[in-house]
Amino acid sequence: MARNEVRPIIKLRSTAGTGYTYVTRKNRRNDPDRMVLRKYDPIARRHVGFREER
Template structure:
Protein backbone atom coordinates (compact mmCIF):
# COMPACT_ATOMS: atom_id res chain seq x y z
CA UNK A 1 0.00 0.00 0.00
CA UNK A 2 1.09 3.55 -0.69
CA UNK A 3 2.23 5.84 2.09
CA UNK A 4 -0.01 8.83 2.83
CA UNK A 5 1.16 12.36 1.92
CA UNK A 6 -0.41 14.08 4.94
CA UNK A 7 1.38 14.44 8.25
CA UNK A 8 0.15 15.81 11.56
CA UNK A 9 1.80 19.00 12.78
CA UNK A 10 1.47 21.24 15.81
CA UNK A 11 0.91 25.00 15.36
CA UNK A 12 2.52 26.66 18.40
CA UNK A 13 1.77 30.18 19.58
CA UNK A 14 4.53 32.70 18.83
CA UNK A 15 3.25 34.90 21.69
CA UNK A 16 4.52 32.27 24.20
CA UNK A 17 1.07 31.61 25.64
CA UNK A 18 1.67 27.84 25.46
CA UNK A 19 -1.45 27.32 23.36
CA UNK A 20 -1.26 25.13 20.26
CA UNK A 21 -3.43 23.68 17.51
CA UNK A 22 -2.99 20.25 15.88
CA UNK A 23 -3.66 20.04 12.14
CA UNK A 24 -2.68 18.13 9.02
CA UNK A 25 -0.54 19.27 6.12
CA UNK A 26 0.39 17.79 2.76
CA UNK A 27 4.15 17.25 3.05
CA UNK A 28 4.72 17.12 -0.72
CA UNK A 29 2.75 20.26 -1.62
CA UNK A 30 3.93 22.45 1.28
CA UNK A 31 7.62 21.86 1.85
CA UNK A 32 8.31 24.91 4.05
CA UNK A 33 7.22 25.60 7.62
CA UNK A 34 3.54 26.47 7.90
CA UNK A 35 2.55 29.75 9.55
CA UNK A 36 -1.03 30.83 10.18
CA UNK A 37 -2.90 33.53 12.05
CA UNK A 38 -5.07 31.85 14.70
CA UNK A 39 -7.08 32.82 17.81
CA UNK A 40 -5.56 32.29 21.29
CA UNK A 41 -8.19 31.76 23.98
CA UNK A 42 -5.51 32.21 26.66
CA UNK A 43 -4.66 35.76 25.56
CA UNK A 44 -8.10 36.39 23.98
CA UNK A 45 -6.62 37.73 20.73
CA UNK A 46 -5.35 36.64 17.32
CA UNK A 47 -1.70 36.02 16.58
CA UNK A 48 0.74 34.04 14.48
CA UNK A 49 1.32 30.31 14.93
CA UNK A 50 4.38 28.45 13.59
CA UNK A 51 4.74 24.81 12.78
CA UNK A 52 6.49 22.46 15.23
CA UNK A 53 6.88 18.70 15.35
CA UNK A 54 4.61 16.60 17.52
CA UNK A 55 6.69 14.78 20.11
Protein backbone atom coordinates in the same frame (compact mmCIF):
# COMPACT_ATOMS: atom_id res chain seq x y z
CA MET B 1 0.79 3.66 4.59
CA ALA B 2 1.15 6.56 2.20
CA ARG B 3 -1.30 8.67 4.20
CA ASN B 4 1.22 9.35 6.95
CA GLU B 5 4.01 10.22 4.53
CA VAL B 6 2.17 12.80 2.42
CA ARG B 7 -0.05 14.41 5.08
CA PRO B 8 1.70 14.21 8.47
CA ILE B 9 0.14 15.45 11.69
CA ILE B 10 1.81 18.70 12.81
CA LYS B 11 1.57 20.81 15.93
CA LEU B 12 1.11 24.58 15.62
CA ARG B 13 2.42 26.55 18.63
CA SER B 14 1.44 30.15 19.40
CA THR B 15 4.05 32.84 18.74
CA ALA B 16 2.55 34.91 21.59
CA GLY B 17 4.43 32.71 24.07
CA THR B 18 1.33 31.35 25.80
CA GLY B 19 2.10 27.72 24.96
CA TYR B 20 -1.29 27.15 23.31
CA THR B 21 -1.22 24.68 20.40
CA TYR B 22 -3.40 23.50 17.53
CA VAL B 23 -3.02 20.08 15.88
CA THR B 24 -3.63 19.69 12.15
CA ARG B 25 -2.38 17.93 9.03
CA LYS B 26 -0.43 19.44 6.15
CA ASN B 27 0.45 18.38 2.64
CA ARG B 28 4.25 18.11 2.38
CA ARG B 29 4.22 18.41 -1.40
CA ASN B 30 2.44 21.77 -1.36
CA ASP B 31 4.04 23.17 1.84
CA PRO B 32 7.54 21.74 2.35
CA ASP B 33 8.59 24.62 4.64
CA ARG B 34 7.32 25.29 8.15
CA MET B 35 3.76 26.60 8.18
CA VAL B 36 2.66 29.81 9.88
CA LEU B 37 -1.10 30.28 10.24
CA ARG B 38 -2.92 33.17 11.87
CA LYS B 39 -5.37 31.67 14.37
CA TYR B 40 -7.12 32.60 17.60
CA ASP B 41 -5.23 32.18 20.88
CA PRO B 42 -7.79 31.97 23.73
CA ILE B 43 -5.14 32.62 26.39
CA ALA B 44 -3.96 35.84 24.74
CA ARG B 45 -7.57 36.52 23.61
CA ARG B 46 -6.54 37.65 20.12
CA HIS B 47 -5.43 36.31 16.75
CA VAL B 48 -1.71 35.59 16.52
CA GLY B 49 0.61 33.62 14.28
CA PHE B 50 0.93 29.91 14.97
CA ARG B 51 4.19 28.34 13.78
CA GLU B 52 4.74 24.68 12.97
CA GLU B 53 7.02 22.91 15.43
CA ARG B 54 8.84 19.65 14.83
